Amino acid sequence: MHLRPGAMLYLCSLTKYGPMKFDVQHLDRKWQAYWKEHKTYRTLNDTSKPKYYVLDMFPYPSGSGLHVGHPLGYIGSDIVARYRRQAGFNVLHPMGFDAFGLPAEQYAIDTGVHPSQSTAVNTARYKEQMERLGLSFDWDRSVNTSDPGYFKWTQWIIGEVFEHWYDRDADKARPVSELIDHLEKHGTEGLHAAETEPRRISAEEFNRLDAKGRSDLLMNYRLAFRSVSYVNWCEALGTVLANDEVKDGRSERGNHPVEQRPMLQWSLRITAYAERLLAGLDTVDYSEGLKAQQINWIGKSTGALVHFDIKGHEGQLDVFTTRPDTIFGTTFMVIAPEHELVDRLTTQAQRGEIDDYLTYVGRRSELDRMSENRVTGAFTGAYAINPLNGAEVPIYIAEYVLKDYGTGAIMAVPSDDDRDKRFAEKFGIEIIDVVDKSDYPGATLKDKVGRLMNSGFLDGMEVPDAIAAATERIEAEGRGQRQINYRIRDLVFSRQRYWGEPWPIEYDDEDVPHRVATVDLPVELPQMEDFRAVNGASPLERATDWIRHDSRRRETDTMPATAGSNWYYLRYMDPTNANEFVSPDAVNYWQDVDLYVGGAEHAVSHILYSRLIHKFLFDIGKVPTREPYKKLLNQGMIGGPISYIHLGILLTDDGQRHPVWVSSNVAEGSGLEVPGIGSGHLVLDESTGRRLTPLRFVTETSVNNESSYRLYHDAVDEAQRLDHQDAAYFRTILQQATAFAWSLDKEGRQYLELSVEQGKMSKRKYNAVNPDDICERYGADCFRMYEMFLGPIDQGKPWSVSGIDGVYRFLRRFWTLFVGEGDRLAVTDAEATREELKILHTLIKKVTEDIEKLSFNTCVSAFMVATNDLTKLRCDKRAVLEPMVRLIAPFAPHLAEELYRALGGTETVHRAGWPTFEERHLVEDNITYPIAFNGKTRLTLEFPAEATRETIEETARADAQVQGYLEGKAIRKVIVVPKRMVNFVVG
RNA sequence: GCCCGGAUGGCGGAAUUGGUAGACGCGCUGGACUUAAAAUCCAGUUCCCAGUACUGGGAGUACGGGUUCGAUUCCCGUUCCGGGUACCA
Incomplete structure (x- = not known):
């Protein structure tokens, strides 16, 4: 065998690397372990580099784990994070958990498992699932809103809010001490404050007030205040709900009726910030739709x-x-x-x-x-x-x-x-x-x-x-x-629930509320076993030992889940700081979130409330920016097919009724023959109908260009064997009839046709697809690229695995560019041809631009095109292939890391730099011009790139084919757009 | 009702400032390899008409108009779909 110059490299790599099998499972495990061990994604507050902050909306860790809809945004943001990291930015890309909230508490009431326990279990599961996807989070910066080290600062912020009022003249929040000062000297004279209701009081009157009287008056101005307000009371959940937790007069969670009830509640005075929240929208890069929603909400x-x-x-x-x-x-x-x-x-x-x-x-x-x-x-x-x-x-x-x-x-x-x-x-x-x-x-x-x-x-x-x-x-x-x-109303910020941050307020003997001193924070939840809210009273009311604190009485209301989530992006900047919620150094360096990615369902409330808190923190000089999120991307929702198996009655010729499972496309009255029962016809009545079928047992196929959802016989057998919740549910369903009116497919396999609807993925609908399963089968890189390939990230789409094989094939072809016969690296140092360099630089340009535009689906296409072209050219040049590895690293990090190391890289590919685009490789000698007649393209002609308008026109006129089209017609006008096209206007 | 999106082959979707519509992938069809299958590779695949073939002609980006040499792209009107929101004075 003759060795080409570049073969030296291959020998070196071989000794270090051995055979390179395309084994996605192996690659996933190997590099995920490596990254974890080497803390590859650790981010330091290294101010020598420009910063870039890419944030995902942190999830509520529910019991059902992630489904394939969740990672869509995580993958998109991960691509941006990795791209920026390679391009030399210091990238902050953290993940945490919004861990306080109703479901864990409801689960505790149902099962007796303490919310902190179920939350810990679910959080660990989420983290595992995210790691399985190869997401480049710095887990050392992770936060959890239910962690006392975190909610200490949630309480601190709310305490600050409590200690401030809104001065409309200064158009900012000011300390209550300054308000008292004003009231002592001038009363309400000259005071322009955001207030619950208009009040007039003279300085003398104010100075005569007792402690309680003063406190009550100040409540009229505080930004966190207590008042009797009509609230959305949900009897079934035993709690107050925010406006956005109520849909059509029912609770969003659980769909229980909601009524208006006057109650003494803590609120945040968001109305004071209405104008600034509105004006700020002009300075941020959110979608028009999202801005419109916020504008409507503010009203x-x-x-x-x-x-x-x-x-x-x-x-x-x-x-x-x-x-x-x-x-x-x-x-x-x-x-x-x-x-x-x-x-x-x-x-x-x-x-x-x-x-x-x-x-x-x-x-x-x-x-x-x-x-x-x-x-x-x-x-x-x-x-x-x-x-x-x-x-x-x-x-x-x-x-x-x-x-x-x-x-x-x-x-x-x-x-x-x-x-x-x-x-x-x-x-x-x-x-x-x-x-x-x-x-x-x-x-x-x-x-x-x-x-x-x-x-x-x-x-x-x-x-x-x-x-x-x-x-x-x-x-x-x-x-x-x-x-x-x-239209916007002040934000009711009390919940009569257990699993949330206790309000950092204590009452003295005269019932005057006081902020809990910072040294006494956090106010932790008491250990309890019964979390039920009785008659609207917080479960904490029963923790009598906890309530008595020194000579004071603790507030028993807790905060809503949004309390922890509306400032978490700041904590990631300095997650373990025990002295401050974030240090000035950290926040001055990281500033704000450059790209925020998350579901559109949080478009109004979460974004609006964190903007509110951010503006408040700006007013009190704790953050340097006016807006928390510079750019916002709402990923589309991935829906899942909800499929149903149909139950019918087989009325046999002897008049017997037999329940039987039938294909959804069999019409009532059709003749049926079921082995073991006999023949007859199908009857549908109130005892029949359709039953939810877990998606894992359903096969999606394409028949005559129509997609068809089928339940195969072996899937029914599988359901009988499997130890899984879906299988258990399905077994009970299948007990409603023992006979199946099977159809036969081309291969002679027995199946039933199912009916199908598209819906939200959820555990209850048995249509959630677990990303782990897809990763096990195709590898994380393939899953990542497939999700991106589905279409524009901000558009919703139904989940379907059709097409994932195409992405898998592509990855293999990509791999084959590097690895030849016998699983050996086959990359040479030979000089790249002009054509090869053109392919590479076209790709660099396209991928760089499209990542910036958040158009990830077209990036995947571009990789496919380049791979196909280079495969055709049998390109094995390091000069072309090595930059390709760095380009694909944000999308397929495992495969890229492996190939990069095999090529001799000693450090991670994820800090290996981003390939530079050079225009000179794209310069063409000739340009193909479409030649149109009255706007209809008939042929194409080649012209030198530098050809002038005149030469093009003359040459084109003289062309034999063009002559043919011009025959017998008068040329009225010729339009020549250099480097674009030629159009003959003829009459 | 109002606000915001959207509508392109059998399907998911591409198309710089208006300039060769359908990139890429799926599916499908045919072929190669194989004892066979899978996998892989190659070719074809918007629709209609004509032709023995190379090919030629027509229509076409939800629908109806308009601007333009030229419109998926810009303007006006209509229909349908998705999301948000609502006795908000």
Whole structure:
């Protein structure tokens, strides 16, 4: 055998490496162990390098483990992290666990296993699964929100929030001590603070208050405050839920009914930050959709606060309206049934009617209200007086006016509001048209367009002008002022549950709350065995020894799960710091998250709340940036097929009924023959129907270009043998009939056709696919590349394994570029050809650009194209192949590490640098031009790259084929775009 | 209802600022290798029409219009699908 120059390398590598079999299991194990042992992904706060922070939303470690939907984002972020690391950045890429929360507590109630135990087990499982995927997390920086070393600082932050108030003049949070200072000197005079309700007090009055009185007043301003508020109470879960934990009047977790209940609760004053949360969105790179969701959630609307006098009463009725221009069309007023004036306004004559209505409203749940959407209400008997024209209008109560929005009262303008209109029609109230929309055909009542009429001084004005003029008049007459309203409500931050951070608050003998001193943090949970919340009381109420602390009484409410998760990205910067939540050095170096990846389900709440806490920490000088997350990527959800086996009745000719499993495509009445029973026809009735079939027993095939889901006979046998939860469930299902009306496939194997729907992957639907299983079969690299290859990462898609073989084949072909006959490395030092270098540099360019664009699926395609091309060229040049290894390392880290070492690399490929793209390798001598006639491409011609417009046109005109197409036609115009195309416009 | 996405072969999906639509992969068809199968490799594969073949013609990116020499890409309108949200004054 003749040795080529490059063969020296192969001999060296061989002695060190031996045969190189393509054994993905071996590679996975070998390198995962190596990385762990050598702490390859350890990140130090090395300020000599530029930083890059790639963060995944940390998971709640549930009992069912990861399914193939979870890693989609983890793989994407891992690719970015690895790419940046190779490119010379100091990359922070941590992972931790959002470990406080309801499920562990619910599990504890059901099984008696303490949440800390089940959490530890689940956390270990998650970590194992993530390591199996070859994710490059620095586990030394891992955090766990239920770890006292962590939640000490969650409590500390909330304590800081408690000790601050929001100064609207400075537009930032300031210490409560400064507020007290102001109150002592000036009272509320000159104070512009975010507050629960408007308060007026003089300095003298304030100074006369006792401790409790002061504390109560300060609660009106604190950013973490306690108040009676209507909360989403869920009886079944025994707890209060946040707005985003409630869907359609039911709890998101468990789907239990939720009712409104007044309770004394801790809240965070997020409303103080509404404007900044809104403005900050302009400075971050989030998707438009996500920004829109946040904007909607904050719900800013500009309008006017208008005071209406009430006939025969002292006080006024305040309303908020975005349409002050339509005030002349006000023909009635509506206040919320819970409005504080209801009782006072109700006349003797109307008392009965109002009471009946209040009873009716009280009976109706949030769910009823939303689902029925009925027009209901009752007249109080009182009248309000229109401040601009003195008209007297009746005051109603109706449930369509919400106590929590605006002032809980509206001026109803039936001519320009759908709900007011329906109400007016039902109750026979006058409708005065005040906006002429005839110039705007197709405009609806919601559109703020038209010309005012029947409106006194506003007549003839266009709506926007009229709004300004009306507001001005209202202000001038002292009847109200311009006002901005937000839909967002303060964040209820109390839970009457066990498994969360205790509020770091203690009460003294006078019931005055005090922040627990930092030296006394963390406030740990007491050991308990019964975690049930009884009658809405926190389980901690029963820990009487724990509650008494020195001379004080501990707060028994705990915090919601979001408490730990809204600042965790900061803790990763300095995870073991025992003196501070994060050191100034660490946070000044790492700054903020450069790329944040996670599910869209957290798009509103989690992101909004962590932005809130971040802005607060910015105000108190603890973080240098205004926003926590620079760029956000929401990965799509991977759905799973939910398949069903169909149960039917075989009615035999002798009139006997036999339950039998049938293919989903067999119609009722069809003839059937089942061995051992006989023949007859299929009957479907209420005893039959379909049963959930665990996905692991289902085979997906393609028949006549249609995908088909089948249950094969051997899968049924397997289910009988297997010791697995899914198998156990399936066995009980299969007991409902013993006979199967099998069909035969091409190979003569027996199967049943199943029906299928797409749905969320979940344990309960038996359709969760475990990534471990896929890794065992194809290796982690293949799984990673396959998930990326499925399509754009931000799009949802159903899980399907069809296609994974293609990725596996690709990896093998890639490997074969390096490893030849007899599993030996076959790479030479021969000089690379121009063509080979062009392939390489095309790939470098494409992969680098696409990683930056987070377009990972096209990266995988590019690798495939390059591999195919180089295979065709039988390329074995180190100069081409070695950079390829470094390029693929972020995607297929195990395979890349192996090949890189085999090529002589002494250090990890993951710090081996990123190949540099050189434009000169892509320069072409000739460019192929499409030649089109009237825009239709007919042929192609080659021209030198530097050819001018004129030469191209002349040469093209002279071409024989072109002549053929031009025959008998006049050339009107020739368009030549250099390096692109030629178009003949002919007539 | 409103807001945000989206719609491209049998399927997942590609396509720089408007410039050869369908890259790559799956599936399917045919072939090579094999005693056979698997694996692997090679070729073909948007649809329709014509042709013995090399091939030629037409249509085509949800639908209807428009701008342009030229539109998957830009504009207007419509339909359908996905996500979010809602008596928000």
